[in-house]
Amino acid sequence: MKRFQFLHHRQGHSLTELLLVMALLLFFGTASFTLMAAGNRASQQVIDRQQAQSQLRTAAAYLNTRLRQQDSQNAVTLRPHPETGQTALVLTEVYYGELWETWVYHRDGTLREVQVIPGDPVRDDFSFKIALLDTFEVAMEEGTTLHFQMSMNVENEILNRNGYYRPKAGIAGVE
Numbered sequence: 001m002k003r004f005q006f007l008h009h010r011q012g013h014s015l016t017e018l019l020l021v022m023a024l025l026l027f028f029g030t031a032s033f034t035l036m037a038a039g040n041r042a043s044q045q046v047i048d049r050q051q052a053q054s055q056l057r058t059a060a061a062y063l064n065t066r067l068r069q070q071d072s073q074n075a076v077t078l079r080p081h082p083e084t085g086q087t088a089l090v091l092t093e094v095y096y097g098e099l100w101e102t103w104v105y106h107r108d109g110t111l112r113e114v115q116v117i118p119g120d121p122v123r124d125d126f127s128f129k130i131a132l133l134d135t136f137e138v139a140m141e142e143g144t145t146l147h148f149q150m151s152m153n154v155e156n157e158i159l160n161r162n163g164y165y166r167p168k169a170g171i172a173g174v175e
Contacts, residue, residue, distance in 0.1 A: 045155055052152040056161040059111050059131035059150055066091060066104065066113075067146065067165045076167055078140055081105045082122055089138050089148075092118075103127075106136035111150070 070076055070091040081088045081103070088105035102115050103122050114127035138148040146165045151158050 049154050049157070049159070052154045052159050055131045055133060056150055056152060056159060059133055059136070060148075060161050060163050062111075062113075062130050063089070063104070063148055063163060064165065066102070067167065069093075070102075071167045076146065078138060078146075081107070083107075087138055088122075089146075104130075104138075106133060109134060111136055 067076065070093060075092050077090045077092070078087050079090050080086065084105070084107055086106060088103050091102040091104070093100055093102065099118055100115050101118050102113060104111070104113050105122075106112070107124060109132055111130040111133050112124065112127040113130055114122055114124075116122060116126075132152070133150045134153050135151045136148070137150075138146060141147050141164075144166055146167075148163045148165075149160065151160045153159075
């Protein structure tokens with residue numbers, strides 16, 4: 001029996017009890033840390049998804065509002081962006097007796113708007129950022145209806161938003 005006396009502490013505790021308590025503390029500490037990390041990752045994914053949906057809703061609401069504001073004859077056209085070649089939505093309007101064009105286009109992951117006098121260059125440094133989007137496409141269907149589609153990629157999930165607009169006065173066309 002003398003050879004196991006080193007396991008007993010003077011106060012009645014053994015080294016085995018100490019090791020067991022330390023192992024349990026280590027296990028619960030590791031489990032708690034793992035659960036916190038998993039919860040943090042899950043909540044971040046939810047936040048990222050909600051932010052992407054917010055960007056899509058913002059862009060769709062903006063487009064619907066701008067199109068309704070320009071619901072007059074020959075005020076809506078689709079043209080290729082001078083630099084990117086992607087189809088842009090061009091809204092023609094008169095401010096204080098002067099003709100202006102509002103270009104709505106996608107560039108570098110952002111839906112942008114810029115107002116120019118017809119014939120002036122479309123410059124990004126004068127444009128306003130509307131929303132962050134991975135893709136934006138606008139097309140005319142059956143010559144009377146605009147169809148716009150936008151998307152965002154979040155954690156390998158693609159979120160889409162589509163919209164249709166049929167102006168009362170018609171669409172000027174595609175150039």
